[in-house]
Amino acid sequence: MxxxxxxxxxxxxxxxxxxxxxSAASSLTPKIVLDKMFEYYLEYRSNIERGLYEFSQRASEEYENTRKTVANFLGAKSPDEIVFTKNTTEAINIVAHSLSFKKGEKIVTTLLEHHSNLLPWIRCKERYGVKVELVKPNIQGLFNLTDFEKAIDDNTKIVALTHVSNVLGVITPVKEVAEIAHEHGALILVDGAQSTPHMKIDVKSLGCDFFAFSGHKMCGPTGSGGLYIREELMKTLDPLYVGGGTVELVEPETFKLKDDPSKFEAGTPPIAEVIGLKAAIEYLTSIGxxxxxxxxxxxxxxxxxxxxxxxxxxxxxxxxxxxxxxxxxxxxxxxxxxxxxxxxxxxxxxxxxxxxxxxxxxxxxxxxxxxxxxxxxxxxxxxxxxxxxxxxxxxxxxxxxx
Ligand SMILES: Cc1ncc(COP(=O)(O)O)c(C=O)c1O
Structure with missing residues (x-):
């Protein structure tokens, strides 16, 4: 009850x-999340994936355990489909700048979007010479699917759509739009910043290729968030940032990136925040x-x-x-x-x-x-x-x- x-x-x-x-801006944080972060700082504070000693092993394990928890929570096939980010904004920018666009390709997004799911695409237009087409909702924020049918064509590389509007709260027809996108060989990114905290998410049944969310809007710490990337796409993307933690082999003038989510997590990540995110998801799950x-x-x-x-x-x-x-x-x-x-x-x-x-x-x-x-x-x-x-x-x- x-x-x-x-x-x-x-x-x-x-x-x-x-x-x-x-709470749509940022949620409050339950004590259990803070305790979990304190535990990291007080009991095994160290970097991850870099040390063979006990503290670092434990930190790495706790960090990776969050990946499993997030994967389960979002209905992903595997933890290898989850990348940690600071927030939704970073997740969307990672996608926008990790895809390779050809001049003349099209990005379809909408006038319902938060700036975080609009500006990165406008920037792609400026940088890569792609077109951006904006689907218009009605004054209530509701869409007509035929407008997506008209906008999405065989030249469309990606469709970027919010799941729930941060202004009107309206739920969008993500699943139906994903079907239209896929019929044309386009990818679909879903901005889940306002849906993930409040409703059951299943990325597989939504049919999305990318799904972005913010941990800080769902009882998690600030600086926590993530990006689901459909497994088959992981290898094809060229990450926005490169550096420590992302590579398999480095020669003086060349490098080979890893093929798993860590290729998107360059440098020391927000470790306590990722560990806290697991506690937040467990907390939400325990309540239902x-x-x-x-x-x-x-x-x-x-x-x-x-x-x-x-x-x-x-x-x-x-x-x-x-x-x-x-x-x-x-x-x-x-x-x-x-x-x-x-x-x-x-x-x-x-x-x-x-x-x-x-x-x-x-x-x-x-x-x-x-x-x-x-x-x-x-x-x-x-x-x-x-x-x-x-x-x-x-x-x-x-x-x-x-
Ligand atoms: C729908 C939507 N998308 C993206 C964002 C950006 O989230 P963040 O600031 O956590 O990156 C927000 C934040 O309010 C949002 O409501």
Missing amino acids: FNVEKVREDFPVLKKGVIYLD VENIEEHEKILSKKIYEGLVETPRVEVYGPEPKFKLGVTSFNVSGFSPNDVALVLDSTARIAVRSGMHCAHPLVRHILGKPQGTVRVSTYLYNKVEEVEKFLSVIREISRSAGG
Whole structure:
């Protein structure tokens, strides 16, 4: 049985009295993750894959164990399909600059994307002379599959699509788009930054070739994240960074890279963070990702309905059945930053305001040059917190009404 009060005991920072409704930016961290990182620093602090002594052997083992845990969590075939990165942004950049593009090839992405899944592709256009085609969602963030059918052709090298929007919470039809991409021999990268923390992921059944996620949004440490690369592609990619840890053999002027994920992990990685990520995934698994999703659905529905009923509040995005725990809105007469500041100063409620690293979506699809207020939940949020949030929004709305 999911028990939110019990869950909250695992997050010491909640004792500070904050109502944290900004988990889409970064989640809170349970103590069990911090303990695991401390254990590394206090008991076997050393580098990995470089020493034959006991500490280094243990650090390497713990680090590699995370790879197995991540592979299982994402439904990958093997740990050899998992590369550790600092975050989703790094993972996407690795893909963008490890593929070899031919001039005139096409990248298909969308106007729903976070900048992290847009800028790397625009840069490919500038650097490699490829075309970038952007599929447009409707004002609710929903796609029409025929627009992907029109955009993806035999010249398309890769399709890059977010799984869940960080502004509207809308879930995209990744599986269907992957099928269209593969019919044309194109690859598909899925930005899983906002889906992995909140719903069961199975990269195989989604049919993706690359899947990027951020550990820090799913109870893991900052500086932890990863990239799934379908096994068959691992050998064909030429990593963005090279250096220590990535090679099999080096001659004075040549080198041969390894064929496993470590070829993408040049230099000393964030070891404590990777080890902490395993504890985070085990923690989420022990609670049950499905239970977390159910809990968040209740909160999301309450937030959505509460906001929709409030005068002078404009809510963006579709109704709750099409989305996960992120909702964007504005209160007329107030800038998004004003609303966020009032929530913080009157009730210690933390939300995000502004453009959410999604200028094209917020400015061109939603038509909101000042941005929106974004409220996002996670497993530790409770109904009473949502009610408090809604009551402050109602007060703000009343003051706007004169
Ligand atoms: C959908 C989406 N993609 C990518 C990112 C970038 O994540 P990170 O900052 O962890 O690299 C975010 C962050 O909010 C996001 O929401």
